[in-house]
Amino acid sequence: MKQIQWFPGHMSKASREIKEKIQLVDIVCELVDARSPLASRNPVIDDIVGVRPRIVILTKTDLADERKTRLWHQYFADHAIPTFDFDVNKRFNLKAFVDSLQQILSEKFAKEKAQGRKPRAIRMMIVGIPNVGKSTFINKIAGRKAATVGNKPGVTKAQQWIRLHQQLELLDTPGILWPKFEDQSVGLKLALLGTIKDDILPLETIAEYGLTFMRDNYPNQLVERYGEAGISADFIEQLDSIAKMRNSIGRGGETDYHKIYQFFLHDIRNGALGCLTLEVPEEVTADEA
Template sequence: MTIQWFPGHMAKARRQVTEKIKLVDIVFELVDARLPLSSRNPILDEIIGEKPRIIILNKSDLADPIETKKWVAYFNNQGIAAVPIIAQEGKGMKQLMEKAKEILKPKFDRRASKGIKPRAIRAMSIGIPNVGKSTLINRFIKKNVAITGNKPGVTKAQQWLKLGKELELLDTPGILWPKFEDPDVGKKLALTGAIKDTILQLDDIAMYGLEVMKTRNPKAIAKRYQLTEEELNLETPELLMLIGERKGFRDDYTRASELIIHDIRSGKMGKYTLDIAPVSLSEGQEN
């Protein structure tokens, strides 16, 4: 089944971002480190084109660190820089800026050789809902913020957030939403909270989460809900009902589902990555 859920302003948002991307030096593309592929909008490659970019794997504290390293290596092998961060805590922000400077050094060196006065890096942050775009912006602007406008080619609706002397971040109205044909992608996005819980049935999301955890981290789920090995091997619907009963939600599948989804999203059942990194190009050539 194809899940259609993006709003009618998709075409307008796409046009806006396509226009604004011409104003920046680099794109900060935010993804959820738990699903680095599923949380990427499939049309962004077309919009970004040859513009330099950094894929920012946010919420890396909730993801499997081994898988995160594999994803960073995978993107690097595709010729795309990738940096894991925890925007909520400000971790990885320094590395992000260093990588941006490294990528743009040839461009700024050419400008300097022509006698053009140095300026701050101009960046745009884009990403699907709930990957941390607002948190990233808030972390960047926590100090020394000035909003500048009326730049050439910039409409009044567009605002630049000047972050010290090093970075100007384009705050863009509108949100690009993903479209997916694979139901598993929808389940992954729903489980991590990237799309509204009303898109899919809560018990379907919870059971999907239980299946994932039973496969990826059975010890964590057994410990969290005090399950025996026999109970852990129950069919998923039965396991959902059992956990509900244990937590005092007998026959209330909605509350049981909400509990399980919350526990998974908040990392109470351990770190996990739903997207497994593909074999890199270099590894494929070696095999």
């Protein structure tokens, strides 16, 4: 498979602006997709953030495998990075979140107080790749529509400060990807979850990757949704069985494969195939860690 590259001009500009603004914030809040916490982390962010304090939010936990999510919390804890879950269907404990931020920054604020500086709100930068749920997260903790929400990559186009209350100010930033995916499996995972646009990779390639993953890791969920034929080792047989279930057989008895690719991807991205997680910490190599 060809090397996956997608780095539009606005992403390059956003990267430069984040570097310029990083000195204005106390802490960085990095959002990652709980279904693929490693693949959805932008390695460029590590270089930008440096040693600045960081907290990780695992988004879309309602769509992720709960057992594997616990493993990821432990993984980040082992790397001294605090984490929080974010399920859009549940109340987010903002008080506990702010308390955690204050604890992380207690030494910094104690020094400022000793220097005679007045107490102030925590300044936090929100970062993450496209379509990871940044705007949804901001609106949820703000209790109002403070950021534009869209179920597609690249909704936020510019940085914006958002004041939540006296204790917390947020600097939202556009989602940015890194220039190219050296590990092709990373590109496939992000494509399957809808993080990169569907025209970057052929839908057939994404669908085949996703169906193979589901057959090998969540076969019961495939059967529940598509029937026994859904776990066929033959990719075309899988597609044909889904087509029959969906009545997507065209004239002459031929399957509309493009339509089935779209249907399957919609199912996997929106939870119709059940909760799933594409990777676990045990798969992280020494270099990745």
